[in-house]
Amino acid sequence: MKGMTQRSPSIVVVGAGVAGLAAAKRLKEYGFDDVTVLEASEKVGGRVAAATIGSACVDTGAQYIHGATDENPVYCLLKNSGLLSQVSEDGSEKFYNNKRQEVDADVATRVYKIGEDILRYHGSSTGKSLGEHFAEKTKAVIDSSEDDEMKIRMQNVFALVGKDMLIDIGASDLHSVSLDSWEYYTNMGEDLDVPGLMFRLVDMLLEDFPKERLLMKREVSKIKWDGSFSAVKDVPAPPSDESLSAHTEAVSEGNVRQYPVCIVCENGEEILTDHVIVTVSLGFLKAQALNLFSPSLPAEKMEVINKLCFGNIAKIFLEYEQAFWEDGVGTFSFIYEDDSPTSVSTNTTQWLKNIQLFSVLRPKERFGNILIGWCPGDIADLIETMTEEDLSSAITEHLRMFFGKSDIPPPKSVHSTKWGSNRFIKGSYTYLPVGVNGQVMDTLAQPLMGSHRPTVNLQVMFAGEATMKSLYGTVHGALLSGHREADRLAKHYNKDPPSTASLDKQV
Structure with missing residues (x-):
């Protein structure tokens, strides 16, 4: 031969x-x-997948370019095609607590950035968990403040940062994630949300x-x-x-x-x-x-x-006849005053506490009035088993509580992703x-x-x-x-x- x-x-x-x-x-x-x-x-x-909701094409899979630089081939392909001209500028961030109060966005954003930097530790071979590291470092920051009210705010926002990181990872508990996760990781720059374009x-x-x-x-x-x-x-x-x-x-x-x-x-x-x-x-x-x-x-x-x-995240798409949120808002986050950064994990018996992040699909001219609720790990697994009616009812009450508005209507349609139960994929991504x-x-x-x-x-x-x-x-x-x-x-x-x-x- x-x-x-x-x-x-x-x-x-x-x-x-x-x-x-x-x-x-x-x-x-x-x-x-x-x-x-x-x-x-x-x-x-x-x-990388898409679906049609109303008249809009939405990403049911990946929708972020992790590193909007010319070193990233995905960014280059979409940029050279001219598609990135359709990307809207980031909207404003809003924060609400479970006392139906809006939280000062400037303070929350500053504390949030500190928490993010702690989680993006770039050391090596520690053998520790990300949760243990986060608890130690946030405690030191909180203890350094002499303002008791500020200490409580920092504790609550740090807990939010940890819960958002679970979404980034697809995990259920920060204490199960390696602190060495980014030892070899290459950060290509700021993330870019490209809704409706990744496919x-x-x-x-x-x-x-x-x-x-x-x-x-x-x-x-x-x-x-x-x-x-x-x-x-x-x-x-x-x-x-x-x-x-x-x-x-x-x-x-x-x-x-x-x-x-x-x-x-x-x-x-x-x-x-x-x-x-x-x-x-x-x-x-x-x-x-x-x-x-x-x-x-x-x-x-x-x-x-x-x-x-192999982690899992779920996106819950909520389509409304009219927006109940302010124009120009990009995301809103829910903060629980009994949350602590010392133990960041999900709880399936209180699953709504882990739907703390909602993003608005923008621009409105392309998407209409659509929110995405995000949730990680075993909460995502649970969401995949629920009916659209049950999701609609529970999330509507969730939104009414945080916004303090009893007249927020239920969405006219609900669509949740099901990557964990997809037998050819079985989740979202590796951690x-x-x-x-x-x-x-x-x-x-x-x-x-x-x-x-x-x-x-x-x-x-x-x-x-x-x-x-x-x-x-x-x-x-x-x-x-x-x-x-x-x-x-x-x-x-x-x-x-x-x-x-x-x-x-x-x-």
Whole structure:
């Protein structure tokens, strides 16, 4: 058989989220012509998803660019397309307490910034929890004040900061999150909210990719690797003057290809390939990795999959006939005077206390009157089980209490996301538990080589935000992980850099 470098390799990408589509697009730019993408669901995009509420297109998945700078490829793609001209300026922030009083926004914002800085600790190898660190540092700040009233305000706002961080992480308890979470993390700058626009990124990644090579509703049940699977290449039918035996000999001698990987789909279809790039979510790997691969994944890779945590957040979209909030407001937050930064966690028996953040979709001309309520961890899991009627009733009373207005109407429609119960995703994004740092993600990112066929390298490869210790939990982290694996294959086959794509900076 000819060496693999003497023929065009077959490459299959499992998953049509941002990581998978980015890998496929870049492989095509390198000149690989046998690239197929398998997607289990009926929609592309993965955790970048959209829905229509009223006449507005909203992001049910990611809607923030984490780092609005030219170093961020997602920012650059949306900026160069002209889409960012539709982004509204940030609205004002409002704070209310559970005594139906508006809290001084200047004071709350100053204290909030102190709390954020404490949570974004960038140390290393402490082995402590983020919750323990937050409790210690906020106590020191509170104790340094000589104003008793200010001490109470700081305690309440710091608790709000901690609860908002649970949303950022998707966790249920700050004491379960590693303080070393940002040891290797690359901060690309200020976040940018791009409501209703993130899904356009998926359209850009699909540009010029052959539609016939994107196979939808192809749920993968088994990835067999380190094998030798045979397939007969298509051979033209013999002309009338050629004997059948000569034709058969041509097939047997030069047209049987050996592949190290066989992908089995739920519909019984088998796809043979030289390389597979697995881009499924960490949540899916945690649920299915043990049975998905044959032979099983190496013990060190399974250990990482089991160690890492996959969080969940829920968005609750509330559509109103008319806005009951002031023009120009971007967010409003609810502060409980009995909350403390010493123990920031969720409580499913008082789940409304963890719906403390609401954002207004802006501008009004594009979205009408829509609020988003945000909630993390096991509260998000609970929300996914509730009916729209129950959510509408409970949240309406919640809003009336904090605003002190009994005439706030119920929303005309309610839509909540369900990432945790999506069987192909099972959550929102990755976070690091206590005792684990980002280095383990390098192990998850390592490709699998053959042991029975050691000359056939890069058989099973991995991409996705959970493989990026410097950018996990972000859309650009997912995109760059797809580029990383495409670049790895290009280097393996001595491909020149594509003229249509600039090489990414190493982050």
